[in-house]
Amino acid sequence: MRPDETRAKILAATDHLFGELGFDATxxxxxxxxxxxxxxxxxxxxxxxxxxLGELLDDYYRRLTIALVGAMARSALLEDQAADVAxxxxxxxxxxxxFCSIVQREVASGRHVERLVSRTLPSFRAAAEWLARLAPGAPGDLELAQVLxxxxxxxxxxFTYGRVLEALTGQDPFCPAALDARKRHIRRVVALLIREMVAAPASGGGESPCPRSTPGTPRKRRGS
Amino acid sequence: MRPDETRAKILAATDHLFGELGFDATxxxxxxxxxxxxxxxxxxxxxxxxxxLGELLDDYYRRLTIALVGAMARSALLEDQAADVAxxxxxxxxxxxxFCSIVQREVASGRHVERLVSRTLPSFRAAAEWLARLAPGAPGDLELAQVLxxxxxxxxxxFTYGRVLEALTGQDPFCPAALDARKRHIRRVVALLIREMVAAPASGGGESPCPRSTPGTPRKRRGS
DNA sequence: GATTGGTTTAGGCGATCGCCCAATCCAGGT
DNA sequence: ACCTGGATTGGGCGATCGCCTAAACCAATC
Structure with a gap:
């Protein structure tokens, strides 16, 4: 077997198991x-x-970035871009x-936050500039960080609560029809929020609460 | 030391460690x-x-239910009740x-979903009836399950992404001012959604996608 | 003061963990 | 045919896991 085949098989199995059981239980x-x-x-x-786990996450974030950048370029209208990216x-x-399960778990543990932040920060900054251009004077309670x-x-x-939703509603939340319904709902809310941000009067923005609390000590995984 | 003191000390330590490290890593x-x-x-x-872990979660859900029921009774206006509960x-x-970290992790693992569902279902049904009363003919993309x-x-x-937000924005998301800003934002969005649901014309509701996928086999934790 | 029953203790059992090691395999270069 | 170096193998090391056991503790009861 070729070495990259072996790597791919290991990564595939890791993905499945980390997603189902989690890092620690696998x-x-x-x-x-x-x-x-x-x-x-x-x-x-x-x-x-x-x-x-690091390589697995890197791979995911690489593909995610490509998908988001591609969606961003789909339309020229700022209003549509937001819904397209969503x-x-x-x-x-x-x-x-x-991917969703893995990230959720890692975030809950405060582990790999640096990786997540470093991967997300560019998109976050881009979205911030983009939103600022769209709605330059959004009021404090529709601040871009809040909306994002x-x-x-x-x-x-x-997605993280998919199994819970299934039990609550009695329907499969991941079937095509359900996914489409969810997509329509999100498009609607995004449009609603943007309309409100643009229409709202330019109030005094955010009054910048407090500086960061801790000096950002990354929590370490046990045994490392 | 009295037995219930011992229990309380164990539960307090468990809460802290499960929240920080997670069940498996503790x-x-x-x-x-x-x-x-x-x-x-x-x-x-x-x-x-x-x-x-079970007793810990039971304790949390008991207190959460009390808090939510109390908030529900704070106002007589349906519109305010939603924001109050939020x-x-x-x-x-x-x-x-x-609590937030623990639940997030358990949900991501598909474990303890039954407990979560059994604790959430009454509130979910109540909110569903309540919303149906408020906006009897909400359109499909503002269906109550979607909005909830x-x-x-x-x-x-x-809260789950608190540490990420801190790194992204450079501010402490849990200081009083930030929490208040978040609260105002959510109140605003909730009001926006309710207004939209009430105002929207009664369209053909949801076209009921698919039945549940799997027959609900609960994932078991390793080694049990 | 002896007894009782709930509570606490030190110690350890069997299983399993991540990781490492020496030996082996094997395709490609000479 | 020989050699080389990456890829692969079975085996196992030290540490640690959840849980259990037998003994000790201790206030309340008679």
């Missing part, structure tokens, strides 16, 4: 048996379990449900 | 050393690590940040 032996390779090969190719995000999560957080939350929560 | 020895009790006492009082949810999460999911996502995402 053993390297699980990954080895699921991918059909010797367990020593995992450390040979990736160094450690931690670095394996759509693309939702579609990416729908096609990569494990809300829209992001609307998108990801649907 | 050992019963960690809990014992942090709470200052013998490690065998954990199993004496709670049976197993799993049941310990406020109460946000305040509860602000005061119980570990979105508002819920807006609230919880702010």
């Amino acid at each position: 053993t390297t032996r699980d990954i080895a048996s699921r991918s059909g390779v010797n367990k020593a090969l995992i450390h040979y190719h990736f160094g450690s379990k931690e670095e394996l 759509d693309a995000y939702g579609e990416f999560l729908a096609e990569n449900r494990t 957080t809300s829209v992001y939350g609307m998108i990801v929560t649907y | 050992t019963t020895r960690d809990i014992a050393s942090r709470s200052g009790v013998n490690k065998a006492l954990i199993h004496y009082h709670f049976g197993s690590k799993e049941e310990l 406020d109460a949810y946000g305040e509860f999460l602000a005061e119980n940040r570990t 999911t979105s508002v819920y996502g807006m609230i919880v995402t702010y």
